[in-house]
Each structure stands twice: as C-alpha cells, then as structure tokens.
Amino acid sequence: MRVLSEYKGKARELLQEHGLSVGDRVRIVRDDGVVVEGIIMPRSELGDDEHIVVKMDNGYNVGVRVDRIEKLEAPGEGHEPSFEPIEGEIGHDPELPNVSVMSTGGTIACRVDYETGAVKPAFTAEELVGAVPELLDVVNIVDARAVLDLLSENMEPKHWMKIAEEIVDVLSDPDVDGIVIGHGTDTMAFTAAALSFVIEGLNGPVVLVGAQRSSDRPSSDAASNLIAACAFAGDGEVGEITVCMHGWTSDEVCLVHRGVRVRKMHTSRRDAFRSVESIPIAKVDIMDLRNPKIEFLRSDYRRPEDGEPEISGGFEDKVALVKFAPGMDPEILDFYVDRGYRGIVLEGTGLGHVSERWLESIERAVDDGIAVVMTSQCLYGRVNMNVYRTGRLLRAAGVIPGEDMLPEVAYVKLMYVLHKTDDLEEVERLMRTNIAGEIEGCRVLGGFEPADGPHHRM
Secondary structure (H helix, E strand, O other): OOOOOOOOHHHHHHHHHOOOOOOOEEEEEEOOOOEEEEEEOOOOOOOOOOEEEEEEOOOOEEEEEHHHEEEEEEEEOOOOOOOOOOOOOOOOOOOOOEEEEEEOOOHHHEEEOOOOOOEEEOOOHHHHHHOOHHHHHOOEEEEEEEOOOOOHHHOOHHHHHHHHHHHHHHHOOOOOOEEEEEOOOOOHHHHHHHHHHHEEOOOOOEEEEOOOOOOOOOOOOHHHHHHHHHHHHHHOOOOOEEEEEEOOOOOOEEEEEEOOOEEEOOOOOOOOEEEOOOOOOEEEEOOOOOOOEEEEOOOOOOOOOOOOOEEOOOOOOOEEEEEOOOOOOOHHHHHHHHOOOOEEEEEEEOOOEOOHHHHHHHHHHHHOOOEEEEEEOOOOOOOOOOOOHHHHHHHHOOOEEOOOOOHHHHHHHHHHHHHHOOOHHHHHHHHOOOOOOOOOOOOOOOOOOOOOOOOOOO
C-alpha cells in the first residue's frame, strides 16, 4: 500500500500521478534549473497542499513548491521512515567507569514528529544510548531510565524534586560512578540550579546535557555532547551538579559548567552555554569520540563526599521573577502581594535599581513578610546597593542584595530558602550565603573565552 502521510490537494495529486509515496527516492527539477534529490518525507498535518518535502542527502529537509516543479523522476522505490526500538543488552567492561543515564526529554531525546512536523521527545534512555555506539568505548551504562518525558519549558518544581529523588536513588548504589541527565536546553540552567541546592552530600558527578540540534539533523550536537558528559561523569572527580555542552561551534571541545553559574546565551548556536562571571570546571576534548580527554580549568570544585546523598528541603511555588523596565507600573508587585506570594526576585538595572515609584509597593511587600531580592540585568558584576541613592532607599525598604547571582539562580534559590524558613532575617542570611558556588568569591571580568579556541562573543 502506497503511503502519502498527510499529503493533500495538488501535492497529493502530483505524487499519485507519478506513483510516488513517502520513503521513495525522488529527483525534482525546478523551473529555474535547481535540482533537489532525496527521500520523500511525510507532510505535517497542518501543512499546506503546495509543497512536497524532501530529505536531501546532506540530511536537511527542503520543501519544493508544486507549481515550480518542471520535472519529477523516481530513481528507485524506497520505504517509509520509521524508528525501530533498540534491542539487546548493553555490554559491560570492568576496566571502564559505571555511569547511569537518565532521560527527561528535550531536543537531545527528540526525533521528528511526522504528525506535526516538529520535534518531540521520543527516545527512551536506552534508545539514546543505543544510537551512540561510541559510548561503549567510554563508559559502562549500568542503569538507563526515562525519568520524565517533557520539553524543558514544561518543567516545574515538582519535576525538579522527581529528578532529585532519582539521583539520590541511583547514587545510593556504590557501583555507580556518576550520572548523566538528558534535558532540554531552554530551562536546563534552572534545573541545574535547583538540583545544586536541594541535594546535599553528592558522592559523584551529576552532569546535565542537552542538544541544540536534534539527532535527525546533520549538524546535531546530541551524540558528541552525550559522550563528553558520560566521560566527565565517569571520571568521578567532581561532587557537583554540572552542565556539559559544546564549547564552541566546531566539534572539538565540550565545556563542563558549574550548575549555578551557567546560562543559555544563544537561541540556536551549539556553543550557547556560558559560565557567567566564572569559568567552567573543565573542558572535554571530543576530537576522538571513542577517547575523550578531560582537562580541568579550575581546582576549587567540590569533591565527592563519603556516604550517600540526600534531599535537603524543597521549593516554595509562590515566588516570582520580575524584570524591571522604565515606565513599568509597580502594581505588578501589588498583584503578587495580593495573590499571597512569599518571595519576589527583581531584575533591576545596573548595580540593582528600580524606579523610586516602586518603593511604596516594595515596602508593602516587605511589611507583609514577603522576601524581595535584587539582582542585576547586567549579568556580569555584583549588585551594590550602597553606591547610589536609589539603592540605599531600596536597601532601607528591606530589599535583599542578590550579590552576583544570576537572576534565575536567585529565583530558584529563593524558592529553596523559603521552603526552609519564613523569617526574613534568616532568609537574608541564607540568600547571602554561598551554598553551592552560586556566589563567586572573585570574578572573571568580561566572561570566559577559551584560550585555545575561536574567539567569538554571543
């Protein structure tokens, strides 16, 4: 039976006229002489009837308008694309470290959804491992589990807790050297920060890893990122929550960032992640995927602790992150007060400022027992509320300086702190205490640029 998955109208008629189906190889000549050759792909259910979609030999998909097709040839009949589950047991080499791989969803675990034309979580952790055979030369995958099946924009504090519980469970096994967690990149820094605060006594590395480009694309970073993450997790040297992603655009190096100092700085580049006002913990040379090499870039990382890790607390949901902009009405703060929120993190300007118009609403919030924390939109540098008059007024109103924490890290930390205490003095003490490396003792001005890599700024 010939399959025309979601093709309709003129496109469907043209394919039927030539006896073609999804999966067949086709050669299309357009009216301008451009030749497109490849495999006919299924059409999105929301797509129009004006295009035929072809996956070219370079791996990219292209849509060709039906009314511009001058010639259509079929070099040979193919088969409809499908995804077969990975079968068989994963081997074990006693000379290699033991790593657990968890899947939570995201691009690193995505394939094309032929019903929508988008990518969606589809691979289990086992399938992900099976798709990257080089892993078996680097580590033993002793445990592979799908913890969640979410795109990262759907992550909530309850999901952070679920991941934390799985980490504690896995690291209670003395035979496991480290954990790798596949995660969507858009909110991976939030999850990394949350896990950094809520898990105490890590006895091995926990590495979050993602992909900017899904595995069906020729420029995918999924496999190389996963291999680098597994190599670092298997090394067993670090007792922290970390994030491992491409160091620059070429497939040469991945960087391992501290989970409370990292941010996604670009929407689509493979080297989107940067350690902000800090330097990465290590870099992983991935020129040889079967033999990645780790080089530590700093020595002040936390070592694995003896015993088993445990969960310390949780997260208060009623916390808001508000970015100030000129002209904004302070009624947004009144809204959160009226809705019973317990904490507000402000992204202020410069050294930590908002309009003086906001003072009355801030004072009302603090008087109601709501913790208000100030961070800076600048990202680089430290909040200092003693320099200018506005800062001093805000401090007098009870605003807590966020030191040099990233706004999203301060947001997650305040959720964690408010789960522990309602006392505003204790909240301030904890917010200004370095718990997981979120407050750097010394700053690296201008950010980190790899000395032996391409120089480029986001």
